[in-house]
Amino acid sequence: MHRVFAYGTLKRGLKNHHLMAGARFLGLASSVPHYRMIAGDYPVLFEQGGGLLPVSGELFEVDDATLVELDKLESAGVLYDRKTVAIAFGDGVTEAFIYIGRPAAWAGRGWPPFTARDANGRLHWPALPA
Numbered sequence: 001m002h003r004v005f006a007y008g009t010l011k012r013g014l015k016n017h018h019l020m021a022g023a024r025f026l027g028l029a030s031s032v033p034h035y036r037m038i039a040g041d042y043p044v045l046f047e048q049g050g051g052l053l054p055v056s057g058e059l060f061e062v063d064d065a066t067l068v069e070l071d072k073l074e075s076a077g078v079l080y081d082r083k084t085v086a087i088a089f090g091d092g093v094t095e096a097f098i099y100i101g102r103p104a105a106w107a108g109r110g111w112p113p114f115t116a117r118d119a120n121g122r123l124h125w126p127a128l129p130a
Contacts (some may be wrong), residue, residue, distance in 0.1 A: 002067050003096035005029060005087050007057035008043040008125055010068065010070070019069050020060055029059040030122050032043070032086035032093060035100070039114035044080075044101035044127040056122040057094060059089055067097070074099045 003026070009016040012025065034052035035045040045055060062070070074080040080099040087096045116127035 001061050003062060003087070004060050004062050004070065005057050005085070005098045006030065006060060007045065007098070007123075010057050010060075011074070013018075014126075019066065020062070022066055024120065025061045025085060026059040026061055027089065029057055029089040029096075030089050030120075031055040031057070031098065032088055033104060035115040035123070036122050038101075038106065038109075038111040039125055040091055040109070040111045043114055044106055044111070045098070046101050046106075051115065053117070054088075054122045056118045056120070056124045057088060058061070059094075060064040070073045070099075078102070078112060095120040 001091040011017060031054050034054055035047060036049040036051050037055065038044050043082055071082060076082045080101055082097050083096050083100055084095050086093050114123065114125060116124055118128060
């Protein structure tokens with residue numbers, strides 16, 4: 001089994017969550033590393049640039065077959081890299097996979113920076129209602 005940190009359309013109630021049908025929801029979590037986010041129809045995280053912040057999301061446990069499907073959705077190795085990072089979860093820290101955008105693959109998209117935050121100051125997509 002693999003832990004996956006979902007920060008975009010894989011979260012519960014969003015358009016690609018159906019791919020997580022066999023996953024076990026572990027709970028709300030946030031990234032320990034800080035990222036920059038852009039967003040259009042979905043968000044993309046980057047490890048460099050200005051405005052680096054932690055990101056809120058959801059932690060899941062997935063099997064090998066689900067991980068293969070997630071890699072296909074995210075175009076792992078082309079648009080995104082799947083990396084293992086520290087995730088704040090509960091009262092501690094665990095490790096999980098996260099999908100990070102490859103800067104060269106997104107350079108020409110013109111998507112704007114996404115800066116909406118949750119009550120704890122973490123990037124939160126989609127934006128929370130005011």
